[in-house]
Amino acid sequence: MPPTPPPLPRALARTPGTTLRTRIYRACLDAIVDGRMAPGTRLPSARQLAADWRVSRNTVDDAIAALQADGVLVRRVGAGTFVAQAAPAPAALRPPSAFARTALAEVSRWSRRAAATHAPGAVPRAHAFVAGLADLRAFPLDRWRRITATRLRTGGSALLGYPPSAGLPALRSAVARHLALARGIACAPEQVAIVNSAMQAVDLVVRMLLERGDRAWLEDPAYQGLRATLAMAGVRTVAVPVDADGLDVAAGIARAPRAALVHVTPCCQYPLGTTMSAARRAALLDWAARRGAWIVEDDYQSEFFHDGRPPAALAALDRSGRVLHLGTFTSAAFPSLRLAWIVLPPSLVDTFEAVRGQLDHHSHAIAQAVLADFIDGGHLAAHLRRMRTLYRARRDALVAALARHGVDGTRLVAAHAGMHVALRLPRGRSDRAVTAAAAARGVAVMPLSRYARHVRVSGLLLGYTALDEGAIERGVARLAPLLR
Ligand SMILES: Cc1ncc(COP(=O)(O)O)c(C=O)c1O
Structure with a gap:
């Protein structure tokens, strides 16, 4: 028989950032929920617990009082403190x-x-070669903390109520100015809506514009989350192949000329990293205008265009009001922020706000206020400049390490933009098998075929943005023997 664990731990867990009172509260609650202290069990005296855990008696009293107020512990005068009969039962877990x-x-x-x-x-965690991770150590957290403190002080309780569903006006204006400078998009702040993520933007757009059974073009290969989002809305996706010039518009028209919507990543195709040519952009805008279809331009990772300037956004070229332009702060700032934007044609602004209002209503108001100040103070632009320099150096380090270890550079599909490179495997090699072999060597890669629907692609996605040059070299040294 294994030894019975003690009802309460002999030492309190060391949880950085939590108070002693919280740690005592949790230790007691865990013991009750795990079944180590059944209903009716008598707790050791507060004096005993204070001595065992080397904390003050007052702190123990405080935590026990909170558990009594929650109805988890009951005090019987003269007898002690007991686990309540109605305390949460272990069977609930x-x-x-x-x-x-x-x-x-x-x-x-x-x-x-x-x-x-x-x-x-x-x-996802920073490990060679997990894709799409910003280097969070380089984020100006001190600046963010100071702006947050100032905002909470000056904004006061007004920040605690319901913000508008389309986003805080200050952030909508800041994003409009940022997009004018960074992407040449001329839009009014009222056309910008703030959402939690690019995927939420796609979800809302599809609910707003399509009926169940409508068809939508989706790049092949594409991010899997997109396929799932469209499918869950009952939309029939039509996979349209991507080549070196981006989405093959003629193939899309041949397969589904009457599609109602297309989702594209023209600046930096996800996952291949290619950029859509000017001729294809013109053809796509032309088809959408003639057909009356909507273009969802997902500008994912366009912040990191390493060689030259990013091409004009479709939203900056559109003359027919058919483009909805979206981007995310996941890569521009940090993933846990959960804020993204969508630029809507003026005709759709009110409906979008109404649809969002009926669902989860709004995004985090305090985070929006802080982000608005961060952008308006020039800190986002400065951060992006620093990250572009850092990521470009890491991209160079990855390409150089691959060459040094005998991996032919012509196998790179594209490396001029984004946060990963896509590497083709020699004909006949299964990318899933190479992925499994790499995992056995402690290297995490993503097989390109996971993103494909009909096209036959075999390759690997290698993320590099969260890795320093030493980690890149060590990762390539382990991976390269599988690629030759
Ligand atoms: C094309 C594309 N858009 C958007 C996202 C995710 O953005 P968010 O984190 O804002 O949902 C991804 C994630 O890989 C993506 O591939």
Whole structure:
């Protein structure tokens, strides 16, 4: 028989950033929820706990008083403190996988498919060569902290209420100015709506503009999250191949001439990294204007155009009001911020705000206010300049390391923009097999075929933006023998 664990830990867990009172509160609650202290169990005296945990008696009293107020502990005068009969029972805790297995039979077809390709609990972390991660160590956190403190002081309780569904006016104006400078887009602040993420923007756009069963063109290959988002809205996606000039507009017209919407990544195709040619841009705008179709221009990672200037955004070229332009602060600032923007044609602004208002209503107001000040103070532009220099050097380091280790540079699909490079594998090599072999050597890569629907591609995505040059070299040294 394994030894029974003590009801309460002998030492308090060291959790940085939490107070002693919180740690005591949690230690007691965990012991009750885990079943180590059943209802009716008597707690050691506060004096004893204070001595065991080397904390003041007052702190223990404080935590116990909070648990009493929650109804988890009860005090009986003259007898001591006990776990309440109605305290949470351990049976309430079932392992999540048990839930997942039973739920799969009951959920919609779309969710089942989304769940099949999603690894629960998988959180991307800075490790060679996980793609799309900003170098968070380089973010000016001190500046962010100071702006947050000032905003909370000056904004006061006004920041705690409901902000407008389309976003705080200060942030909408800041984004409009930023886009005018960075992307040549001339739009009024009222055309900018603030959302939580690029994917939420796509979700809202599809709900607003399409009916179930409508067709939408999606690049092939494309980010899987997009396919899932469209499918969950009941939209039929038409996979349109991408070549060195970007989305093949003629192929799209041949496959689905009456599509209602197209999602494209013209600046930096995701995941290949190619840039759409001027002729293809013109052809796409022309088709959309004639057909009355909507173009969702996803400007993902356009901040990191390493060689030369990024090409004009479709939203800057559009004369027919058919382009909805979206971008995200996930890569420009940091992922946990959960803020993104969409620039809408004036005719759609009110409906978009109404649709958002009916769903989750708005994005985090304090984060929006802080971000507006961060942009208006010139700190976003300065941060992006620093990151472009840093990422370009890392891109160069990756390309040089691949060459040094005998990987032919012509295998790179594109490396001039974005936060990863896509590398073609020699004909006949399975990218999934190479991915598994790389994982066995401690290197994380993404197989290109995971993003493809019909086109046959075999390659790897190598992210480099969160890695210093030493980590890039070590990663390539381990990976290269699998690529030759
Ligand atoms: C094309 C594209 N757009 C948007 C995103 C994600 O943006 P967000 O984090 O704002 O949802 C991704 C993620 O990889 C992507 O590939």
